[in-house]
Amino acid sequence: MDRKQVLQRRKLVYNRIEKEKAIAQAILPFLKGKVALYSPIGSEVNILEYIDYKEAYFPVCLEDYKMEFYQYTDNPIKGAFDVLEPERIHRIDPKEIDVMIIPMVGFYKTQRVGYGKGYYDRYLQRCDTLKIGIAFDEQEMEPFEKKETDINMDMVITPTRILQEK
DSSP states (O other): OOHHHHHHHHHTOSSHHHHHHHHHHHHGGGOOSSEEOOOOOTTOOOOGGGSOOTTOEEEEEOGGGOEEEEEOOSSOEEOGGGOEEOOSSOEEOGGGOOEEEEEOSEEETTEEEOSSSOHHHHHHTTOOOEEEEEOOGGGBOOOOOOOTTOOOOSEEEOSSOEEEOO
16 A cells, blocks of 8 residues: 555545544643644644644744744744744754654554655654654555654554554
């Protein structure tokens, strides 16, 4: 199964709101310290309505497939890929992030498949954080070959389970 097929399955997820609430509930015990979240695009899992993120950090995509995280602001702006981004005022050092919630196209165990540009993989090389990928069960994939630059999640949370890196 390739990215396109998994993205199609993600689009067709039924009972989306109930599943997003279940993911948010499962994440709550892990949200401690400085938390990095993301603004969902397309059919990505959206937990923002169900958690308090006023003191969280959100990604800003930069040139050369790089990104940085900035503190949430009440006046987000449209950034790269038409994603809402915080104003570029308070950037956090990657080593200061305690927990990062990461979107996924698909997953196998704790291996993550993203959109293929490597934004998160490059960023995660710079930090030592608890990496939590969130997805619907429908995004689970068959085993796939991991690239050398791919970073595994410490855990993947779906509406029905928590998969942990061993």
